[in-house]
Amino acid sequence: MTTLEITGGQVLEPDMTVEHGDVLVDQDTGEILAVGDVPAGDETLDATDGLVMPGLVNAHTHLAMALLRGYADDKPLDSWLREDVWPIEGVLEPDDVRAGAALGALESIEAGTTALCDMYFDVPAVVDAVEQAGLRARVGHGVVTVGKDRDEASADFEEGLTVAREQAGAADGRVSTAFMPHSLTTVDGAELDEFVPKARNADVPIHIHANETRDEVTPLVDEHGERPLEYAAGHGLLSPTDFIAHGTHLDAAEIELLAETGTGVVHCPASNMKLASGIAPVQELLDADVTVGLGTDGAASNNDLDVFGELRDAAMVGKLAADDASAVDAAAAVEMATAGSADVLGFDSGRLAEGKKADIAVLDLDSAHLTPQHDLVSHLAYAASGADVRHTVCDGDVLMRDREVLTLDAEQVREEAESRATAAVERAR
Ligand SMILES: CSC[C@H]1O[C@@H](n2cnc3c(O)ncnc32)[C@H](O)[C@@H]1O
Numbered sequence: 009m010t011t012l013e014i015t016g017g018q019v020l021e022p023d024m025t026v027e028h029g030d031v032l033v034d035q036d037t038g039e040i041l042a043v044g045d046v047p048a049g050d051e052t053l054d055a056t057d058g059l060v061m062p063g064l065v066n067a068h069t070h071l072a073m074a075l076l077r078g079y080a081d082d083k084p085l086d087s088w089l090r091e092d093v094w095p096i097e098g099v100l101e102p103d104d105v106r107a108g109a110a111l112g113a114l115e116s117i118e119a120g121t122t123a124l125c126d127m128y129f130d131v132p133a134v135v136d137a138v139e140q141a142g143l144r145a146r147v148g149h150g151v152v153t154v155g156k157d158r159d160e161a162s163a164d165f166e167e168g169l170t171v172a173r174e175q176a177g178a179a180d181g182r183v184s185t186a187f188m189p190h191s192l193t194t195v196d197g198a199e200l201d202e203f204v205p206k207a208r209n210a211d212v213p214i215h216i217h218a219n220e221t222r223d224e225v226t227p228l229v230d231e232h233g234e235r236p237l238e239y240a241a242g243h244g245l246l247s248p249t250d251f252i253a254h255g256t257h258l259d260a261a262e263i264e265l266l267a268e269t270g271t272g273v274v275h276c277p278a279s280n281m282k283l284a285s286g287i288a289p290v291q292e293l294l295d296a297d298v299t300v301g302l303g304t305d306g307a308a309s310n311n312d313l314d315v316f317g318e319l320r321d322a323a324m325v326g327k328l329a330a331d332d333a334s335a336v337d338a339a340a341a342v343e344m345a346t347a348g349s350a351d352v353l354g355f356d357s358g359r360l361a362e363g364k365k366a367d368i369a370v371l372d373l374d375s376a377h378l379t380p381q382h383d384l385v386s387h388l389a390y391a392a393s394g395a396d397v398r399h400t401v402c403d404g405d406v407l408m409r410d411r412e413v414l415t416l417d418a419e420q421v422r423e424e425a426e427s428r429a430t431a432a433v434e435r436a437r
């Protein structure tokens with residue numbers, strides 16, 4: 009057994025208290041052996057003047073969209089997708105997706121994110137990037153059938169199933185999968201009826217964008233005479249392993265349905281604000297005991313992959329939504345970005361405790377904007393950013409040490425992404 013001792017820091021415990029202590033990791037199993045007063049490890053990672061915390065979990069993203077950062081801004085979802093994003097995504101090759109996903113993975117590691125959920129196409133290329141980066145991920149092929157004939161639509165659904173079956177367990181088990189119809193309005197109900205049971209047979213969760221904008225909800229209600237999540241449940245969606253992205257426009261009955269079915273919600277506050285999609289009822293979801301995680305969404309609607317930004321935005325916008333400054337408090341925001349997101353994705357991480365996956369970030373507290381240290385949970389929610397992360401560890405392996413990413417060649421990743429992004433824009437013209 010090879011062990012890693014993260015030593016000399018303060019530790020964020022699962023109950024959101026902070027104690028001085030160390031963390032001992034079994035690097036062979038990738039699990040935490042002990043927290044607090046621990047025996048010496050074979051190797052050490054210095055956390056002096058630092059906070060040892062669970063790695064952040066980005067529960068909804070499109071990593072390769074890092075290539076499209078700054079390409080199309082200041083539009084609402086529907087026109088942003090149809091006029092800008094889908095046309096350029098139509099010219100992307102698997103090597104572009106690999107390069108974009110590597111850029112997104114690099115940015116994630118630099119910001120203390122250790123696990124994520126990714127919906128995209130050319131998923132084997134995404135998996136390559138995740139594997140090389142050393143991250144943990146749940147991945148899936150985003151199925152879109154709008155504008156396709158029946159054969160093309162079925163082929164896309166089949167690809168969603170194939171990816172879910174074939175990529176499961178990749179990267180030494182760090183990659184798991186889900187079946188991912190894109191949204192309730194971009195896939196056909198009859199096809200959901202055919203393919204959701206197949207996904208259940210494959211024993212994979214189902215992840216879908218839902219209730220993101222009013223422009224999506226209103227026509228669905230007009231056409232089907234029911235709320236989107238009632239419609240989703242009627243087509244076999246919503247279960248304890250399933251999770252929706254956004255959930256911005258939910259009525260009380262839909263919140264109850266999420267709670268009853270055990271379906272998770274990934275709150276994406278920055279994307280919701282940038283696309284002016286709306287303000288999600290996060291405190292109401294938490295009050296109803298719905299499991300809520302946080303996601304950045306893609307870097308083209310955020311425009312970064314720093315989950316610390318989501319923490320802050322979730323706390324801030326949660327108060328606005330509830331008209332209550334005590335809503336979505338600091339601890340609730342930190343919990344959503346760690347244990348909440350991990351629970352939504354079905355990962356045994358997000359908490360620093362014996363037996364949990366050793367997915368860990370060490371935050372450097374030695375800076376003006378994190379002084380004084382009245383309350384470190386408050387700092388995580390309201391003052392810290394990804395730039396404060398000193399070390400990132402996933403599955404017991406050190407991915408970034410003293411801000412040097414060890415698993416990826418940062419310069420090469422950035423150069424490749426820059427040139428592929430430029431070439432893709434040329435092709436899309
Ligand atoms: C077909 S793969 C996934 C698909 O989703 C698109 N996308 C990115 N952000 C959003 C969002 O906020 N709502 C809906 N769809 C989104 C992405 O560009 C890919 O085409």
Ligand SMILES: [Zn+2]
Nearest residue numbers: 217253305306
């Ligand atoms: Zn999305």
